[in-house]
Amino acid sequence: MTEIPRVSVIIPSYNSEETILASLHSVMTQDWNEDYEVIVADSSTDQTLDLIRREFPTVHLLHRSERMQSGTARNLGVSVAQGRILVFTDADCIVPPDWLRRLVTHHRQRPDYAAVGGSTANGNPESIISWTGYLAEFNVHLPVRKGPHDTAHIPANNISYKRWVFERYGGFPGNEVVKHVDLLFNYMLYH
Secondary structure, three states: OOOOOOEEEEEEEOOOOOOHHHHHHHHHOOOOOOOEEEEEEEOOOOOHHHHHHHHOOOOEEEEOOOOOOHHHHHHHHHHHOOOOEEEEOOOOOOOOOOHHHHHHHHHHHOOOOOEEEOOOOOOOOOOHHHHHHHHHHHHHHOOOOOOOOOOOOOOOOOEEEEHHHHHHHOOOOOOOOOOOHHHHHHHHHHO
């Protein structure tokens, strides 16, 4: 029987007081009963830190006083993570209860894959502006496509990597001018 890998969930956060509690609640209440750790890499100036400390004291909280872009925050989380599978979401995302189980299952079924991820649903469907941004950013990963498939990019709000990926490639690029450093990182892995 294959041992279930230890998993680290890493969430970058900046001024997330309005969304972080719902996000962490969804991550902390997974229907997967194996060991996993949750790390929040934060550089907030609002009440985010106090909320996390009060409501989720078991979360490993990393705080920096200088603002970190998402790639830097994710890399900071990776630097302390213990998991063999590193799972990422964002502070404004709500993940389904079977999220970790499905990601780990796909890693087991495809041990040759460096990364496994999933679709992203629009969190603000009442807004036309939200739909515009959502369709532009996530058009390849809409939840309507059924079943696993290969792709060159998986958004950083719903992706998991095997630890060796970061050991071999060094993590997300440090180019903070580029908003989507995950695109650059995944492109490097895929090509």
